[in-house]
Amino acid sequence: MSTTTIDARGSYCPGPLLELIAGLKLISIGDEIEIWSSDQGSVKDIPEWIAKVGHQMGETTEQDGYWSIRIIKSK
């Protein structure tokens, strides 16, 4: 499994979730994306979308001024 990191800190447009959606199109099933977001809303809206689509949530951790959210592409 390979991990791709997307640094979406400070991104107002397109924003972390759209960056994640675009990033998932570029990796293989089973691979992981770690996305960094400085928007606390990502902690809610990313898991909400992941649940709708059916990918797998990994660990979410609060870092120094941002959140690291891990997602595994499942389909």
Add this chain to the structure above:
Amino acid sequence: MSKRILIVGGGLAGTITANGLCRQLGSALGKGEVSITMLGTTDQHMYQPGLLYIPFGTMREDELFRDQRKVLDRRVNFFVDPASNIDVENNRVETHAGMSFGYDYLVIATGSRIVPEEIPGMAEGAHWFYDLDGARKMRQALEDFDGGKIVVNVNAPHKCPVAPLEISFMLYHHLQKRGLADKTEITYTYPIGRLHALEPVAHWTSAEFDKYGIKSETFFNAKSVDPAAKTIESEEGSTLPYDLLVTIPPHRGAEVIEASDLGAGGWVPTDRHSLNREGSSNVFVVGDTTNIPISKAGSTAHYEADTLIDNLTSLVLEGRTARPYDGKVFCFVETGMDSATYVWFNYETPPNPGPPSKMIHWSKLAYNRLYWLSARGLL
């Protein structure tokens, strides 16, 4: 020895950069201390935002184009010969015609392209306005449309992030003018849980959509289109019927980026402040080509190019860079056929759009003409 600046790509980002460098480095160019070369894909420069008006017949096709040679400063060595391989380890670019160009500084400005073919059925079943052929076909489809269900479907990633809203408002007003608004239902779909990436724009849009009766569905990422059944299905499990499907197709960067192993999806990993390709001190990336998490838009290309011009000039003349890029983006938003608003933001300042007005609409119409001064580096 003369410093060689090579610009790959002749769209807005590459063109502003080339022209701005000519202005700033005029003396060094005159003395032969520096050269500027551009590799483009076409001898025509297209004003891409004008494509929005083509389906409605409010802009002529020939208004979108100028000869690239006339847009460019005459001191730029311009070749219509696209890059086939970019070798950043050996400072060399190969072209489709078999030429080979060395450089001291490289500017990658290869842009983005739509890839509707990546979603099954989309190329056959949908219309779009993000290229001229698509805009022409959409114009015809609109002429033939006499009421029914229109779905405006937005996919990620895409450039010009306000264009999906603009086309929705313009469709409504166009159909109202033709007496078809009452016979038409417009549904706008967006990939995330609100109507636009920018939260204030999403809130504003929601109220505007309510005013015009435009419906919406969020968390909708196109999975496939069935042209025979005239339906579009989402990754989230929703299916919408349509009589006319207008899509903002997903985008990728240029093929040469992936072929040269410079970035997945054609997006080059780029430092958000210096605009250097990550790992290359003499390679810069500008416009849609970067992987910086900001809007892929003409204004982004413009502000990035302004920064790059100052930095490259300082590097060539003084061996230092001048200033960081602050992430500035500015977008006009057409809110109908005769009103508009605007939004700007940067890495530190969130967006805050104001109320639409006719004056801002006229400003955008004026910019449609002033673009050519912008591309020439004069605005």
